[in-house]
Amino acid sequence: xxxxxxxLLKNGQEELFLADVDTIVPEGDLLRVVNIxxxxxxxxxxxxxxxxxxxxxxxxxxV
Numbered sequence: 001x002x003x004x005x006x007x008l009l010k011n012g013q014e015e016l017f018l019a020d021v022d023t024i025v026p027e028g029d030l031l032r033v034v035n036i037x038x039x040x041x042x043x044x045x046x047x048x049x050x051x052x053x054x055x056x057x058x059x060x061x062x063v
Contacts (some may be wrong), residue, residue, distance in 0.1 A: 002055070003019075003055065004021045004050075004056060005018070005019045005020070005057040006021045006059055008045070009045075009058050009060050010061075014056075014058070017033065017041065018041050019035065020031050020036045020037065021033055022034065022036050024047070026056065027042070029044050030043065030044055031043055031059065033044075044061060044062045045062055046059070046060055047049050
């Protein structure tokens with residue numbers, strides 16, 4: 001499978017935000033993150049980086 005896991009970067013640590021992600025949609029200051037099961041989470045964050053080999057998306061919360 002080619003889904004990614006979305007992680008929040010906090011104090012240099014990875015914190016799993018949502019697994020099996022297939023869609024990330026920007027909505028103003030927010031990101032809507034959706035996985036293959038239809039679970040959705042919205043967060044005020046930006047994409048920090050992508051690691052496509054390891055299927056990871058790194059997010060950083062906006063204050």
